[in-house]
Amino acid sequence: MRDFEILTQAMGELDEDVVIETLQQIMEEDSGQASKAMEACQKGMDIVGGLFEKGEYFIGDLIYAGELMTKAVDILKPGLAGDAAETVGKVLLCTVEGDLHDIGKNIVHSILEASGIEVVDLGIDTPAEKIVDAMKAEDIHVVLLSGVLTLALDSMKKTVDAITEANLRDTTKIMIGGAPVHEDAMKMVGADAWATNPQLTTQITLEWLKEIA
Numbered sequence: 001m002r003d004f005e006i007l008t009q010a011m012g013e014l015d016e017d018v019v020i021e022t023l024q025q026i027m028e029e030d031s032g033q034a035s036k037a038m039e040a041c042q043k044g045m046d047i048v049g050g051l052f053e054k055g056e057y058f059i060g061d062l063i064y065a066g067e068l069m070t071k072a073v074d075i076l077k078p079g080l081a082g083d084a085a086e087t088v089g090k091v092l093l094c095t096v097e098g099d100l101h102d103i104g105k106n107i108v109h110s111i112l113e114a115s116g117i118e119v120v121d122l123g124i125d126t127p128a129e130k131i132v133d134a135m136k137a138e139d140i141h142v143v144l145l146s147g148v149l150t151l152a153l154d155s156m157k158k159t160v161d162a163i164t165e166a167n168l169r170d171t172t173k174i175m176i177g178g179a180p181v182h183e184d185a186m187k188m189v190g191a192d193a194w195a196t197n198p199q200l201t202t203q204i205t206l207e208w209l210k211e212i213a
């Protein structure tokens with residue numbers, strides 16, 4: 001079996017020893033494979049989610065999966081990060097109201113920062129009003145909303161509506177990301193872009209910051 005398939009399977013089985021060993025081996029051999037390894041880990045998380053839905057895994061397993069994914073990201077980080085020398089602009093990032101998942105958001109945060117982007121991170125379960133207030137206080141024109149629960153899409157829409165009501169929509173670019181996000185969700189929410197991997201997120205964000213500058 002190839003390393004990435006082993007990783008996905010071990011992540012799904014929550015086999016920490018195999019996950020860590022395989023990741024360390026991949027990074028020693030070629031750190032350029034880090035983003036592929038992360039995708040493999042993410043697929044493993046989908047297996048965990050599926051088993052949780054079937055009732056074969058319980059909440060404790062989700063918690064353990066979250067911890068394991070965090071350890072995985074720590075190992076992969078040197079291979080995921082960019083090598084920016086100067087700051088190119090500022091964005092707001094958060095997990096939207098009602099959603100407490102932050103592993104994906106934190107990955108996006110690290111990679112944006114490593115690409116020279118200043119990140120104002122409001123954390124998890126962030127109400128729309130708090131986002132609007134921070135945009136005004138920090139003079140922010142790029143907003144990145146994360147969420148993995150289906151209900152997060154409603155909170156994202158509520159957030160975009162609040163930004164529109166505050167008369168900030170015309171001068172703000174909004175991207176949404178996380179497991180339930182896709183083209184139709186982006187249209188429903190009223191965002192400008194969507195992504196489920198940090199590299200594309202960074203690429204779009206850098207383009208937007210250049211336009212604004």
Ligand code: B12
Nearest residue numbers: 046049066100101102103104144146149150177178179196
């Ligand atoms: C770990 C986990 C947890 C942990 C989270 C720990 C933490 N600190 O985040 C804990 C145990 C807390 C948890 C709790 C719950 N969870 Co949970 N959880 C998961 C699990 C297994 C993995 C999530 C994860 O970290 N994935 C890995 C990361 C790296 O992927 P990601 O978030 O998608 O992020 C990537 C991209 O999407 C993108 N990205 C992320 N953010 C952004 C933002 C922007 C702007 C962009 C552009 C890109 C981007 O980049 C990231 C890196 O590539 C998922 C299953 C799954 N398939 O995802 C279920 C899952 C999300 N959970 C689920 C559920 C039901 C729950 C609970 C309701 C369980 C319960 N009964 O209490 C609670 C909800 C709590 C709440 N209100 O939020 C369901 C959601 C179902 C749904 N459709 O709504 C899932 C899908 C499992 C399932 N199949 O049933 N969970």
